[in-house]
Amino acid sequence: MTGPRQAKASAEPNASEGTRMIQGQNEASASVSPFRPASNSICLVTGELAGPDYNGGIGTAVRGLALALAREGYQVDILYTRVERRTPFCFRGSFEDQVDLFRQKGIRLICLSHDGEWNDWLAKSYQVMLHLQARRYDLVFFNDMHGSGYYSQLARKTASPDFARTPMVVVAHSATQWVMEMNQDPITSVQDVRLVEIERRSIELADALISPSAYMLDRYKGYGWTLPDNTVVLPNLLPKDSRSRRPELRASPVDEIVFFGRLERRKGLWLFCEALNRIKHEMGDLKVTFLGRMTEEEGELTGFPVLKRSAGWPFEVQILHNFDREQAINYLKAGRRVAVMPAAQDNSPCAILECLYEGIPFVASSGSGGQELIAKECWASNLFEPTVEGLSHTLRSIRRNGAATGLPATDPDQNERMMMDWLEQIITASRLPSQDRARPGVRADRPEGSARRHLLLLASARVDPVETAASIERALTGTLGAVDVTVLTDDPPALIDRIPDRFLTGVVTVADVRIYQEVLLSFASTSTIIGLSHASQPITPDWLERAERCFGDVRDIVALTGLAATTAEAPRDPRPYISDGPEGRKVREFPVGHSRILFPLALDTNSGFIAIRPEAIAIVGEIGPFDERYERFKRMQDWVHEIVLRLDEQGHRFEILADCALDGVAVDQPSPVFRLGQSARSLIGSRPGYSPGSEPALLARLAAETMVASERRRSAADCLGYLSAKLAQPLGDPTLYATEEATARTLIAMAQASGQTELAHELAAERLMPEGEEPQVRRPLASYLRRSTREIRLFDLAAANAFTSMNLSHEWSFRLFSDTREIEVHPNTSREGRAGMLFSDVDLTDMGALLGGVRLASPTSRPVRFRIDMVALDGSSYFGVDRIARANESLRIDERLPPDILTRCTISLSTEMAHPGDQAQDAWARWTDLMLTVQR
Numbered sequence: 037m038t039g040p041r042q043a044k045a046s047a048e049p050n051a052s053e054g055t056r057m058i059q060g061q062n063e064a065s066a067s068v069s070p071f072r073p074a075s076n077s078i079c080l081v082t083g084e085l086a087g088p089d090y091n092g093g094i095g096t097a098v099r100g101l102a103l104a105l106a107r108e109g110y111q112v113d114i115l116y117t118r119v120e121r122r123t124p125f126c127f128r129g130s131f132e133d134q135v136d137l138f139r140q141k142g143i144r145l146i147c148l149s150h151d152g153e154w155n156d157w158l159a160k161s162y163q164v165m166l167h168l169q170a171r172r173y174d175l176v177f178f179n180d181m182h183g184s185g186y187y188s189q190l191a192r193k194t195a196s197p198d199f200a201r202t203p204m205v206v207v208a209h210s211a212t213q214w215v216m217e218m219n220q221d222p223i224t225s226v227q228d229v230r231l232v233e234i235e236r237r238s239i240e241l242a243d244a245l246i247s248p249s250a251y252m253l254d255r256y257k258g259y260g261w262t263l264p265d266n267t268v269v270l271p272n273l274l275p276k277d278s279r280s281r282r283p284e285l286r287a288s289p290v291d292e293i294v295f296f297g298r299l300e301r302r303k304g305l306w307l308f309c310e311a312l313n314r315i316k317h318e319m320g321d322l323k324v325t326f327l328g329r330m331t332e333e334e335g336e337l338t339g340f341p342v343l344k345r346s347a348g349w350p351f352e353v354q355i356l357h358n359f360d361r362e363q364a365i366n367y368l369k370a371g372r373r374v375a376v377m378p379a380a381q382d383n384s385p386c387a388i389l390e391c392l393y394e395g396i397p398f399v400a401s402s403g404s405g406g407q408e409l410i411a412k413e414c415w416a417s418n419l420f421e422p423t424v425e426g427l428s429h430t431l432r433s434i435r436r437n438g439a440a441t442g443l444p445a446t447d448p449d450q451n452e453r454m455m456m457d458w459l460e461q462i463i464t465a466s467r468l469p470s471q472d473r474a475r476p477g478v479r480a481d482r483p484e485g486s487a488r489r490h491l492l493l494l495a496s497a498r499v500d501p502v503e504t505a506a507s508i509e510r511a512l513t514g515t516l517g518a519v520d521v522t523v524l525t526d527d528p529p530a531l532i533d534r535i536p537d538r539f540l541t542g543v544v545t546v547a548d549v550r551i552y553q554e555v556l557l558s559f560a561s562t563s564t565i566i567g568l569s570h571a572s573q574p575i576t577p578d579w580l581e582r583a584e585r586c587f588g589d590v591r592d593i594v595a596l597t598g599l600a601a602t603t604a605e606a607p608r609d610p611r612p613y614i615s616d617g618p619e620g621r622k623v624r625e626f627p628v629g630h631s632r633i634l635f636p637l638a639l640d641t642n643s644g645f646i647a648i649r650p651e652a653i654a655i656v657g658e659i660g661p662f663d664e665r666y667e668r669f670k671r672m673q674d675w676v677h678e679i680v681l682r683l684d685e686q687g688h689r690f691e692i693l694a695d696c697a698l699d700g701v702a703v704d705q706p707s708p709v710f711r712l713g714q715s716a717r718s719l720i721g722s723r724p725g726y727s728p729g730s731e732p733a734l735l736a737r738l739a740a741e742t743m744v745a746s747e748r749r750r751s752a753a754d755c756l757g758y759l760s761a762k763l764a765q766p767l768g769d770p771t772l773y774a775t776e777e778a779t780a781r782t783l784i785a786m787a788q789a790s791g792q793t794e795l796a797h798e799l800a801a802e803r804l805m806p807e808g809e810e811p812q813v814r815r816p817l818a819s820y821l822r823r824s825t826r827e828i829r830l831f832d833l834a835a836a837n838a839f840t841s842m843n844l845s846h847e848w849s850f851r852l853f854s855d856t857r858e859i860e861v862h863p864n865t866s867r868e869g870r871a872g873m874l875f876s877d878v879d880l881t882d883m884g885a886l887l888g889g890v891r892l893a894s895p896t897s898r899p900v901r902f903r904i905d906m907v908a909l910d911g912s913s914y915f916g917v918d919r920i921a922r923a924n925e926s927l928r929i930d931e932r933l934p935p936d937i938l939t940r941c942t943i944s945l946s947t948e949m950a951h952p953g954d955q956a957q958d959a960w961a962r963w964t965d966l967m968l969t970v971q972r
Contacts, residue, residue: 084096175466203462291373295378886929
């Protein structure tokens with residue numbers, strides 16, 4: 037037998053130039069290593085595995101490889117990733133039983149502790165990296181499907197010391213882009229694009245790539261993917277019991293035709309049905325069986341349309357959809373049956389290999405990877421043209437003449453020997469001492485010790501300079517002596533005197549573009565590495581050191597972003613087969629990183645911070661952090677995103693440091709800008725200039741539609757949460773909508789809290805308007821309130837949004853509490869003006885008293901001044917009330933109104949810190965049920 041070969045014509049799929057074809061029994065036998073130390077450890081990471089999983093090609097191939105490695109003396113772990121909400125999928129029995137069965141074969145079966153959804157691919161990839169980081173195997177195998185190796189491979193390619201001696205191999209089974217092409221499924225979401233991208237990048241980042249067929253490599257290259265230099269073609273290794281004897285050619289009559297494979301389009305299911313439909317009256321007494329797992333197409337399990345199509349067939353039909361691999365093989369071998377595998381294109385179907393090794397009669401489609409598995413002398417009897425006409429002709433022939441077994445193109449034992457030899461070469465190469473190189477991060481033309489690490493912190497001083505300065509000092513205590521720090525701010529004088537000199541090398545204004553750019557350019561000659569982050573999420577010296585190591589080892593990377601983690605409870609799972617990650621940290625979001633196709637689709641590049649080589653710092657000077665349009669700092673994640681886009685446009689490469697997540701999340705200044713506008717920052721420079729109808733144009737349109745749809749849902753949820761906080765009442769409470777009156781009150785309050793003044797006014801006026809009065813007749817809202825009661829409650833006016841806000845620009849500035857009828861007006865800092873509400877044109881005729889109270893609902897706040905001012909519309913009279921409340925103090929208001937103020941007035945409520953220098957933090961100032969009532 038010969039090994040995988042290069043075919044000479046289009047009928048034999050060709051291995052593209054640069055792909056190594058391992059072949060030749062004598063050559064391989066001579067190079068096999070005679071001794072392998074038992075300490076060698078290999079991990080196979082997979083989401084499909086024959087045993088816990090259904091019968092399937094990937095699961096069968098992974099199981100076969102694991103068994104072969106264990107026989108060879110390797111310590112083998114299988115890390116199973118098909119987990120949802122901490123529960124591993126198991127087709128039959130319990131996962132614990134599968135763990136015991138694999139242990140008996142010398143293999144340790146482990147699963148992730150993933151507590152999210154089954155298709156949260158990036159979160160799973162991160163957890164896989166944590167597992168591998170803790171164990172440091174000698175070799176790791178990944179499947180290309182679902183990109184489970186993506187973050188681990190990024191860590192290795194960015195010079196992670198934990199993976200320096202762990203080569204990573206990817207096996208090309210069936211990437212999602214190919215699967216969707218074969219199933220004719222369109223990409224309908226950015227999430228689909230994200231999955232395709234991490235699979236593509238995991239292949240490009242691999243140390244080596246194995247493909248069971250030359251066909252699949254040609255398909256991937258046809259997509260424009262770059263394959264690793266070490267790319268080989270080796271057939272899958274099936275479990276040893278599938279090749280217990282040497283197959284022989286034989287022909288036999290057939291009583292039953294069996295569709296063998298998953299019931300889906302790309303396996304040729306509908307081609308098979310069309311062929312049967314064409315010859316249904318020629319089938320005689322032949323029986324037809326569909327043997328394979330059902331899948332879902334167009335929202336329906338494929339078994340149902342099969343039953344509909346077969347309703348008119350004049351022969352017996354059955355569907356066997358829950359057989360495992362062993363049951364399926366035994367069923368095919370039990371009677372006079374022929375397996376039919378009509379996939380027009382396939383990689384290297386394990387179903388064909390099983391038929392070859394087990395001596396099962398079969399026919400399969402010609403071309404693609406399946407043909408590569410079959411000996412050339414068997415092509416005439418075992419292959420048919422993948423068309424309805426071709427399959428119909430073959431089924432007629434089977435009915436008349438029976439079907440034949442086939443011979444494999446390569447010897448399975450020799451395949452295993454070649455695989456083991458190839459792996460030994462990879463492991464041996466990874467243990468060779470690395471070449472001596474310069475200290476990471478220090479350029480050859482710069483004397484050691486003349487440059488330092490530099491950190492730029494973005495900090496806005498306009499809201500609360502005292503607290504901003506304090507947070508900077510707290511954050512940078514750990515960087516003292518290790519990193520030079522410069523603060524980029526919008527108000528340098530407010531910070532300079534508040535930050536000790538020992539922390540900083542300077543405070544720079546971003547308003548003066550010339551000074552800002554000069555300062556940045558000066559760092560190019562004085563820094564080994566420059567980090568940019570928000571003051572609330574400072575980059576640590578350890579993270580900068582890790583980034584500097586990457587810059588020293590990988591010269592074509594000019595910038596690095598990373599992941600951000602927050603503290604979270606992570607209880608250890610007592611089950612011994614669960615792989616737990618580090619306790620107490622949870623990554624908030626998982627960006628893909630350097631994926632050019634995702635740049636115009638989503639903010640998928642960073643978590644709000646970046647490290648950059650000094651020679652590329654000029655780009656940061658070109659793209660400043662200050663948004664001139666809105667006169668405020670950009671969101672940190674947006675600014676970093678713009679920087680990496682500009683780097684990419686200029687031909688530079690950036691990556692993500694996946695193996696060292698930074699603690700904390702940037703707390704940016706709240707922005708009223710719609711978040712879709714932040715995503716649209718991706719479309720800068722030349723990127724919007726796509727040709728109509730081109731793939732980038734279609735993807736950009738998909739992105740815009742997807743983002744709008746998802747943003748609408750997110751914004752609706754955010755809006756309800758925001759209004760609930762403002763109203764201090766969950767808006768999902770059904771009692772708020774139990775009656776027409778309750779619904780009206782709720783809608784009025786929602787309109788007011790969301791800033792829809794006119795809408796709230798109209799809703800309230802409509803509810804209070806006397807019967808028969810035309811809606812077009814507009815009167816002061818307070819007049820309608822007075823017509824139904826002998827008092828005016830300012831809470832009701834506030835709930836109806838019948839007021840004008842004064843300096844209430846923060847999301848925490850104003851809230852209503854329906855249960856206690858309180859109005860909360862949070863004081864501002866001294867630089868932002870007095871916070872207040874203005875009720876205009878309130879008719880105080882016949883009113884006699886002002887009743888209510890004030891309170892400071894915080895145990896830590898400094899004293900707050902409450903002011904009520906009433907001014908006649910003509911300016912002829914004035915009346916005011918002033919109270920100062922201390923922490924946790926409540927004060928009563930009971931004031932007689934002077935006769936000259938009983939007219940149409942403007943009423944203002946305002947709060948401010950009693951001492952102008954006090955901070956406004958936690959100053960929850962509340963007006964309690966203020967009312968104007970008649971004199972009693």
